[in-house]
Amino acid sequence: MSATAADSAVTASTDPAGGADFASLSPRTGAELARYAVHDGDHVRATVRAAGEAAAWWDGLGFAGRRTRLAAWRKVLARQLDRVARVVADETGKPFDDARLEVVLTIDHLDWASGNAAKVLGRKSVSPGLLMANQAASVAYRPLGVVGVIGPWNYPIFTPMGSIAYALAAGNTVVFKPSELTPGVAHELARTLAEAVPEVGRYPLLSVVTGFGATGAELCRAPGVGKIAFTGSAATGRRVMAACAENLVPVLMECGGKDPLIVDADADLDAAADAAVWGGMSNAGQTCVGVERVYVVETVAGRFLEKVRAAASKLQVGSASNEGDLGPMTMPSQTAIVRRHVTEALSAGGRAIVGGADSVHDDGTISPVVIADVPEDSVAVTEETFGPLVVVNRVPDVDEAVRRANATGYGLGATVFSAKRGDEIAARLRCGMVSINGVISFAGIPSLPFGGVGESGFGRIHGADGLREFTRAQSVARQRFALPVAVTSFRRTAKTMQALVGVVRARHGR
CATH class of the missing domain: 3.40.605.10 (Aldehyde Dehydrogenase; Chain A, domain 1)
Known part of the structure; x- marks a missing residue:
């Protein structure tokens, strides 16, 4: 990742x-x-x-x-x-x-x-x-x-x-x-x-x-x-x-990537909220297939946000003596990127649900941040944050959620929570992997290929595709017996070629 x-x-x-x-x-x-x-x-x-x-x-x-x-x-x-x-x-x-x-x-x-x-x-x-x-x-x-x-x-x-x-x-x-x-x-x-x-x-x-x-x-x-x-x-x-x-x-x-999570109106909201928090905050948000954007259908957005707030508020950032739920930024300079994304999202009109600008600490740790209703042109939506920041935006329906999820140059992973339409929604997403009613599940399944499209790259690791990725195909044709009439030879005659063309027309031209 x-x-x-x-x-x-x-x-x-x-x-x-x-x-x-x-x-x-x-x-x-x-x-x-x-x-x-x-x-x-x-x-x-x-x-x-x-x-x-x-x-x-x-x-x-x-x-x-x-x-x-x-x-x-x-x-x-x-x-x-x-x-x-x-x-x-x-x-x-x-x-x-x-x-x-x-x-x-x-x-x-x-x-x-x-x-x-x-x-x-x-x-x-x-x-x-x-x-x-x-x-x-x-x-x-x-x-x-x-x-x-x-x-x-x-x-x-x-x-x-x-x-x-x-x-x-x-x-x-x-x-x-x-x-x-x-x-x-x-x-x-x-x-x-x-x-x-x-x-x-x-x-x-x-x-x-x-x-x-x-x-x-x-x-x-x-x-x-x-x-x-x-x-x-x-x-x-x-x-x-x-x-x-x-x-x-x-x-x-x-x-x-800048991976989205889509929450349908019939989703299990407890499971979806848990996935949003773990997918966005685990490893201090330093996960390329982690959840960075959430699009939740308007009719369930209020309940979903409350569940996310309750779950994210419980997380503790570790210290030198206590591991906590989240460690520090592995690369201290990453805190500046997270601070910029949080600050710009709030200044653009986003609502802080959990944390805020003061969640980014000088010691290289960052407390969980959840911001709702962030404009789609904000850097918190368009750029990879790579920190414990999750943006949650309301959408009128799943069609709009899919449109926004795909409106990026990235295309690595995605998550969908829907009781009835998970497969249908997943098929419409421009990305390499999708987890339905779970989060980052595809990474733990060795038989599934892992990789993205667009700005997320190309090629695949894991699975059969991942094995073939590190090989070259070698084709071998071995003659079992000679044909009575040579075709790939200078001994070929016009009559032979006419017969061959006739066979092809009879088989493929009708």
Whole structure:
């Protein structure tokens, strides 16, 4: 999952400290957690070369060999779940149980990817058709070699593993560039894989390169990279694509969103309000598929808003000594964006239902904010906020809710609450994923593809589409027997061609 602010993983061109290493800091206390190297171009290129050499061995193991080793990794992650989650919580500032949930979902996706790769990607026979009936036709999906993954800080294990697990299961090796805010999580992934797969000492399956924007740019340009999977904003995504274009490296873009929640007149209002609050406030609102806009049908808007107010008012922001329900902003500078959105929404006529401008604190924490009746041209409606702010606007009917939901360049996820028309409403939404009578449910289902349209990017992680995303299709036609009359040969005669045209006209021209 992504963020506009997640771009720091790739936008800074140099180490701002000007040194050979940098510190990972606790968002809660500001204390230094560990130090990591700033890797330069030479190091990145050497890492990609080593990953490329390992890719031949990894591919050669076949689906069964890879599944066995990825299953061993899954077991190590499950046994060490709390240790890994603690690193996630320390580096992001999120509550420990939120970090544990992130690791739980990661393990489930790893299991699905490794268990289904053979079925999805293995060679399959296809019909050769009438004209090529003498051929046996088949298609298989072959690995790309080395996949570069540039990950975000808000879900520093779940989001990148949506690429890493599926790329590995497909037969690729991976070079992972994490955000400079969460390098320790990346090293935990590499450490646990090395513990599970002894051959990693000789064949680096998952390599980590750390640093700032320059390191990410070097990974995009490194010879031997077969694909880049990027998470961040559309603006940074364009720069990543430009760097990748130098070597014609394909890209997968997951670029954030401004996800709507639609509440129909017959919706379960208790469930819808709970979904709006959790979807908008969990992880301190730092979720690309989190709820940022709510469109509620006028006839139930008053009751819905009261339920949202009651639920959001109970949430507690954590501190250095108390986790609370919401942690601090992982990136302190994000508070300025949230403050601007809140202030402009209120100055434009929005009504504060919960919190307000004073909810944005100088210590990097933000208390929940709910604002109703915000003009549609306000930045709180048009731009990704990436903080615990939810805008709730009344609409006369579902048609207007759908129109407003689609009136954006984003198209990542959406949520619909409706007793009778959930599927109908979902089909009308311009986005990649929809949850009906639940929130962000699609992200937890490994078989469902995850990705967006428009400014939210392109390509898919998760599911069968996510496996194929890290492969190339290879088609094979094998002649079973020679045709009595050669068609694809200079021995072909005019009579032969006339007969062929006659068959086609008889079959397709009537």
